[in-house]
């Protein structure tokens with residue numbers, strides 16, 4: 001889909017364009033970087049609720065005129081100061097977004113839009129929260145854990161791709177159990193879920209990660225007692241071997 005066409009659609013749907021400017025950059029590991037941006041107009045339009053995300057337009061790494069749209073989570077925000085933090089996985093092969101995040105310097109700018117973002121909401125009738133994620137979803141998981149009521153039981157199954165993934169900080173929560181595992185392939189996450197949480201009945205399920213990994217999670221979540229649209233959120237954040245998102249010329 002061309003960006004010209006898609007840009008028109010986003011605008012017609014009310015997705016305003018906001019210029020954001022990089023102010024600081026900090027590597028947590030070789031594969032994960034935190035970027036802080038100045039965003040003077042964004043919060044007139046966007047509410048930074050937990051796991052809310054933006055559509056960002058990245059330049060062509062080859063220097064061409066194309067721009068590439070990718071989704072990134074608002075990791076933290078200070079709407080009054082017009083500041084936000086986003087955190088990027090630096091993966092191989094790189095795509096336009098991860099290449100930009102690796103090479104960017106203070107003063108660099110991006111265009112951000114918001115459309116289709118579904119923020120996390122703790123489901124009062126569920127007895128616990130089961131989070132399934134990989135590194136790309138850690139910014140969302142951390143935002144969710146910051147907002148989660150202290151008395152809510154929560155399990156985080158965290159898929160790892162690099163030996164240094166544990167260097168990425170996780171939000172503390174008094175009732176959080178974290179189980180880390182290495183990704184062997186698309187079936188790993190569902191296998192870990194079956195082993196670690198054999199009974200999903202009554203749980204709220206929030207999952208984000210590689211598209212293929214989530215197929216088994218969808219299946220497991222759809223069969224649980226008490227499952228509903230309101231307490232189930234499963235979203236592909238990336239696709240193994242394929243670029244995500246759209247482009248515009």
Ligand SMILES: Cc1cc2nc3c(=O)[nH]c(=O)nc-3n(C[C@H](O)[C@H](O)[C@H](O)COP(=O)(O)OP(=O)(O)OC[C@H]3O[C@@H](n4cnc5c(N)ncnc54)[C@H](O)[C@@H]3O)c2cc1C
Pocket residue numbers: 053068070071072073074086087088089090091092093094095096097098099135136137139140235236237238239240241242243244245
């Ligand atoms: C709602 C939403 C929120 C998201 N929030 C974040 C976020 O906060 N932080 C973040 O880092 N990502 C986040 N993502 C994921 C990010 O948009 C994708 O990883 C995207 O594909 C990266 O774009 P790219 O241009 O770097 O790579 P692409 O051009 O899309 O892909 C190039 C290659 O890299 C591979 N690839 C892409 N992503 C990954 C990955 N994470 N790990 C390993 N290989 C990968 C692809 O399979 C492909 O082979 C989010 C996605 C969505 C939909």
